[in-house]
Amino acid sequence: MAVAVCICLPRLSLIGFPFFLTMATVAIYSLFIINKSGGLIHYKDYGSAGRMDTNDSLRLASLWHSMHAISQQLSPTPGCNGIDLLQAHNFDLHCFQSLTGTKFFVVCETGAPNMEFLLRTIYQLYTEFALKNPFYEMEMPIRCELFDFNLAQVIQKDRVALLGR
Amino acid sequence: MQFFSGSSLTSVAPDSSPAPAAPPGTGTGANAQLIYIFNRNGVCLLYREWHRPLRTLARNQDQKLMFGLLFSLRSFTAKIDPTSTENGNLGAPLLPGQGCSFHSFKTNTYKLNYMESPSGIKLILLTHPRTGDQRDALKHIYSLYVEYVVKNPLYAPGSPIKCELFNKHLDQYVKTLI
Numbered sequence: 001m002a003v004a005v006c007i008c009l010p011r012l013s014l015i016g017f018p019f020f021l022t023m024a025t026v027a028i029y030s031l032f033i034i035n036k037s038g039g040l041i042h043y044k045d046y047g048s049a050g051r052m053d054t055n056d057s058l059r060l061a062s063l064w065h066s067m068h069a070i071s072q073q074l075s076p077t078p079g080c081n082g083i084d085l086l087q088a089h090n091f092d093l094h095c096f097q098s099l100t101g102t103k104f105f106v107v108c109e110t111g112a113p114n115m116e117f118l119l120r121t122i123y124q125l126y127t128e129f130a131l132k133n134p135f136y137e138m139e140m141p142i143r144c145e146l147f148d149f150n151l152a153q154v155i156q157k158d159r160v161a162l163l164g165r
Numbered sequence: 166m167q168f169f170s171g172s173s174l175t176s177v178a179p180d181s182s183p184a185p186a187a188p189p190g191t192g193t194g195a196n197a198q199l200i201y202i203f204n205r206n207g208v209c210l211l212y213r214e215w216h217r218p219l220r221t222l223a224r225n226q227d228q229k230l231m232f233g234l235l236f237s238l239r240s241f242t243a244k245i246d247p248t249s250t251e252n253g254n255l256g257a258p259l260l261p262g263q264g265c266s267f268h269s270f271k272t273n274t275y276k277l278n279y280m281e282s283p284s285g286i287k288l289i290l291l292t293h294p295r296t297g298d299q300r301d302a303l304k305h306i307y308s309l310y311v312e313y314v315v316k317n318p319l320y321a322p323g324s325p326i327k328c329e330l331f332n333k334h335l336d337q338y339v340k341t342l343i
Contacts, residue, residue: 029247048247056244059255063241070234074227076198076217076291077274086238088267090248107247 028155029091029107035139036101038065042142046155064105068095098123125150197339198275198291204323205285207232211326215339235279235287242267261285268300282307302342309334
């Protein structure tokens with residue numbers, strides 16, 4: 001289903017996707033991307049109150065990977081694909097898993113709308129700028145400038161609109 | 166503090182208290198599927214199922230896995246909480262009110278609603294994925310537990326619940342959660 005979305009969209013220019021202008025205006029605290037084995041390949045913090053060092057972010061990523069898998073085993077109905085949304089008292093966590101097992105999850109404010117759309121946009125950026133980059137090694141941390149640049153643009157549009165920063 | 170905020174927890178007389186409003190109907194009447202109640206040591210005090218098409222693991226293992234998942238999820242949410250400046254270590258065990266805790270998670274086939282009381286009693290209700298917020302329903306179930314289990318002089322704390330009145334009222338209440 002996620003693959004079909006990529007195919008249906010018209011040919012995109014490298015900078016300035018037109019649909020960014022309709023993005024939800026909410027505060028995102030952080031973004032994690034994990035590969036199919038649970039290793040962290042991208043982590044960006046956009047305004048958490050506490051500091052988290054690299055080791056902690058690695059541990060949280062693999063912890064999430066395992067819990068996502070365990071939640072599938074505990075399902076009372078067949079056909080479970082893992083946790084989509086975790087709601088806590090101070091934040092929400094939205095997760096999107098691609099067909100290949102790469103997981104994108106974002107920690108945001110409680111009740112933030114349109115996070116699924118944001119996650120799919122980030123998935124598209126990942127396919128465009130990381131996967132199609134011939135120098136990017138699969139399952140390794142993402143070190144592609146265009147990916148970082150466009151990701152920052154997507155997130156920045158939200159923050160400027162809402163928070164005025 | 167998360168436990169006591171929101172609707173007040175008055176004691177439940179057997180017939181009087183108004184049950185919290187049922188969530189918008191998904192129509193089938195079989196909304197709630199399972200309930201687990203654990204105490205703080207991981208002993209499963211109650212496991213009741215009303216609608217469970219798939220059983221992957223043996224009963225015992227299923228309960229242990231559920232407890233383990235929730236234990237880790239609590240550490241995870243306490244650590245990843247973006248609004249608190251001081252998050253403890255990932256491995257440190259957490260007290261019942263400590264750190265930010267989650268109240269539900271949703272997958273495409275079920276929604277897990279979770280509540281932990283200050284005494285460490287964990288209530289888990291699995292429902293249809295499109296159910297609304299069940300925190301009030303869980304508080305009501307906790308008050309049923311207090312009324313029919315804790316106040317039962319023949320019940321030994323820490324042992325599995327075998328109180329008929331509790332089961333009856335629980336089933337009745339859960340049927341109203343269309």
